[in-house]
Amino acid sequence: MIPAAFAYARPTTVEEALRVIAEGGDDVKVLAGGQSLIPVMRLRLAAPELVVDLTRVEELRGVREEGDQLVVGAMTTHADVLSDPLLAQYAQLVVQATETVADRQVRRRGTFGGALAHADPAGDLPAVALALDAEFVVAGPAGRRTVPASEFFVDYLTTALEEGELLVEIRLPKLSAADGWGTRYEKFNRVAQAWSIVAVAAAVRREGGRITEARIGLTNMGPTPLRAGATEAALVGVDVSLETVTAAAAQAAEGTSPSNDLNAQADYRQHLAQVLTRRALAAAAGL
CATH class of the missing domain: 3.30.465.10 (Uridine Diphospho-n-acetylenolpyruvylglucosamine Reductase; domain 3)
Incomplete structure (x- = not known):
């Protein structure tokens, strides 16, 4: 037109x-x-x-x-x-x-x-x-x-x-690797080049074998971008391991309000947020 x-x-x-x-x-x-x-x-x-x-x-x-x-x-x-x-x-x-x-x-x-x-x-x-x-x-x-x-x-x-x-x-x-930072962006979409159904932006700072800071942003889990605050808090001061990352990622959808639409239902988006957060954190933490 x-x-x-x-x-x-x-x-x-x-x-x-x-x-x-x-x-x-x-x-x-x-x-x-x-x-x-x-x-x-x-x-x-x-x-x-x-x-x-x-x-x-x-x-x-x-x-x-x-x-x-x-x-x-x-x-x-x-x-x-x-x-x-x-x-x-x-x-x-x-x-x-x-x-x-x-x-x-x-x-x-x-x-x-x-x-x-x-x-x-x-x-x-x-x-x-x-x-x-x-x-x-x-x-x-x-x-x-x-x-x-x-x-x-x-x-x-x-x-x-x-x-x-x-x-x-x-x-x-x-945020540089020299200062202990690792980052990862994980995105789920149905076809290449499409909008995110859900995505996760993660930045993790390590000192030795422990996590000293974590920052996690959630895409398409509400009317605005959101921070996964419960997961961030659960990671500070813990040993870097797949078990601690998985446990923290299970809280990623807390406080979110994802929509129901033709692409996904809200409960599916909440599940995706947990899965993608675990993947993003594991990669950012070097696991």
Whole structure:
């Protein structure tokens, strides 16, 4: 189908983009990679009066170091995430999840920030950001503010972004193998390149034969990404073994509210969460 008629703006700076959005009225959509927006516009499920295309805002691209954090520009494509040496060294969990996003063509156009701002609970990156305690830097008419991942995802397809604001960068902690961190992203889908039915993002820090920290994000186990808090707590201070990992993973679905749909029933998703958490933790812990 063909989208409804719309006005089009292509700013080159964040300030220009914010100004255009502010002047655009009540029905403005921001175009990042377009992999989610364009299909719904073609189906006329969205018919904005103005589309603001961010593809020429170069300051929103790239990855850099700032102290103990990595800063990823919101318009950095998935393909650039996969080829970036800093992310390969310090954010393997991001790389592993990004490798599973859709297909090669989508990864060339789709963007890191666009996927996070879209906030689809079946998307691969929101649960990773939550597990890593990422920080989201948002620019708006009143300046810039930082939103922790735990507060960014509000509801289904809904974030803490307010009217007239843009996600400009994502700050990630450095987690390296040299510091004892291991990571794994486990995803279950019915066909290749499809959305996750359930997925698990796990990061485990070991000292000697014990686990000192665990971070686990769950994909598609509720209207927003979730942390497997009970499993995280059960792992801290325990010896690294398949038995301890299995026992902790059995608690992964606690506090979740997965949906019933054509792909899976809620109880099946809860079972998958336990199985995938065990697999992800075992791999992250080096078992």
